Amino acid sequence: MLLRVILKRMLAMIPLLLVIATLTFMVIRVVPGGPFDQERNLPPQILANLNAKYHLDKPVLEQYWLYLGRLCHGDLGVSYKYVDRTVVDIIKDAFPVSIQLGGAGLLIAILVGVPLGTIAALRRGTHIDHLAMFVSTMGLSLPLFVVGALLILIFAIWGRILPAALWESPFHAILPAVTIAFKPMAYIARLTRASVLEILQKDWVRIARSKGLSESATIIKHVLRNALIPVVTLLGPVSAVMIAGSFVVEIIYAIPGMGRFFVTAVMNRDYDLIMGITLIFSVVLVITNTIVDVLYMILDPRISYE
């Protein structure tokens, strides 16, 4: 049954990608400015040569068919800005970086967020609860660039224990991963706390306790398993966003990931690159949502997608 759900989702992705590709293709061409507009205007003939080279001299509809034709063959096109670089080249370089950064961030967010929320719920009303909720409120309300700048100031410039930026070693990943983890960690902590509090009131928890089951076994087996369902729901879009690359974090820490390329591609009107990154982002979103649904079915056998 799981396999069928996965298969159905993957098949449904095809028309979805087509719609996204069409919309993106049209929207980026409506935005003022083209890929070869620059501070100094190019002579008309040079511009014509450039447009001809990239088929931008053809009517938009023809460009669209050409693009779809290439897309069917797995060709995402070339970058107009980074001469001689294909979109696949760029994604091949940038995507692993974003996956590593987003993956590390996600891990931190879960490993800190879930225990933080659980402890806060179990110690409701105590100083520990207040402290945990203060930290998570900070995480939700502070913009990423402020968190990043503060961490750089404290750990790199004052403390001199971590690199201020760049992507040279696992050591370099610590500050950006913590920064990117901050907001989802706060969400997860708050959601876990609320969810655990709700589950603690359930009859089966009372029964488990009255059976004489140890507190830790009660929490892990009976409370957390049920309390984590809403958290898992959150993880779908959150992990997609994190893995697809955070523009702010990648800019602050000078990391060559997808988020950075996406925004510069939009600023450069690098049409094919914008298309390519958007499509990859969509694929990631569908895949992570499918994983979440599968996790749902494992966590709660009552849930079915048939």
Next chain:
Amino acid sequence: MSGLTQYSNSAESTESTVGSKLTCQAACAKSWEVLDGGTRYVFHLRDDIFWSDGKKLTAKDFEYAWQRLIDPVTGAAYAHFLYDVTNAREINQGQIKDLNQLGAKALDDLTFEVRLNKPAAYFIYLTAGPTTYPLRKDIVDAHPGRWTEPSNIVTNGAFKLDSWQHEYKIDLVANDKFFLGRPKIDKIKMFMIPEQSTAFSLYQNDQLDFIDNRSFTTSDIEQCKKDPNFKTQALLRAQYLGLNTKKAPLDDVRVRKAFSMAIDKSIFPKILRRQETPMSSWVPPVLIGYEPDSGLKFDPVQARKLLAEAGYPDGKNFPKTEVLYVSREDTKLGLEAIQAELKKNLGVRIELVNQEFKVYLTTRKMHPPQVIRASWSADFPDTDNFMNVFTSESGNNYTGFKNKEYDKCVEDARGELDSVKRANLYSRADKLLCKENAVLIPLYMATQCVLYKPWVHGIDVNALDIQNYRTAYLEGSN
């Protein structure tokens, strides 16, 4: 990479001189002759230059590079650089198909000849820029679309490309066989850092040894200046306001002059704090044809009088006037100061309209507003590169200004080999532009500021913002 010629070092150290003049000196070409009244150049190449794969550099490599630049299939944005060369324009525009018709030929392995349509006084500068560097046909053909990758590229400069993580890092290693002598530094890591404050933090954290303007904000500048290793280099980068001569109220020359005379340019270095040079003429001070009196001087009394004559005494009933600009910290600061100056000295309130870069470019081209804030960076250190911007046919002239005398001065000066006559022509054109017609308001010349660690020496930064690491060396503790 090394071209036929190279720019002289502004100084053999990081202590670069402000406003230094750039001249061309020998590089791959050990000498050259200018023949036939300036329409034929013959370059004699050194015979001890090798590519990084050990193959000898020949004049054929220049011939191929120049043909490739002009070939319309390449779609090179800077192909028009060579339009002075015989048949270059015709080939690039598709009228001549045979690339061998280009007036740039290898006469033998060590002799490269260039024929021009007519004399071009600035031509030699083009041979020092990256656009005209040599290329190896066998390499470009063997790796279509991939010849610039570190594993494929061959170079002939002081450093070799070791690795390249696109949009992140370039690693260079010293070229032991560099024909002008091996550089003193073994390896250079260059990072592309999009955020100014990040680069500055890396510098503070000793993760970077050398940073420039792109790496600190205006608010960081005072802290940078306290550092003994902070230096400034004047650039050939002019900042200006272009006035639309076709749109009211700036279609009246008296209003344009009033605007120009009401702005005290000396405020810019005080606000922007990078030792900018205030300007009143379009020809930069170090280039041929510069005259201090070519533009209008700050004179608020006269400005107010002119505005009254135009029908707006004390700025009364002055129509809504917009200044279009790209959102950037320094641009915004400068424009706010201009806004205050015009309010104080003329009683006129201008509106600042900020747009994203590409939207700004489209608006400027399709619907030029009354005033645009723009800048112009020199491609080569010659007045022609600046004066060309405002000719009638220029694609970069958004002012609507078309003046036959100006066009003629600029056209005549291009081919004029007598430097006194040439200077006079440019000075006349400058007066037409900035004084008599007040088509633009020159604001200031920008600078490059660099900050380097005490152990770094000898990096040369020139007025074109070319940074030369060949003479750099490390000395002292780090």
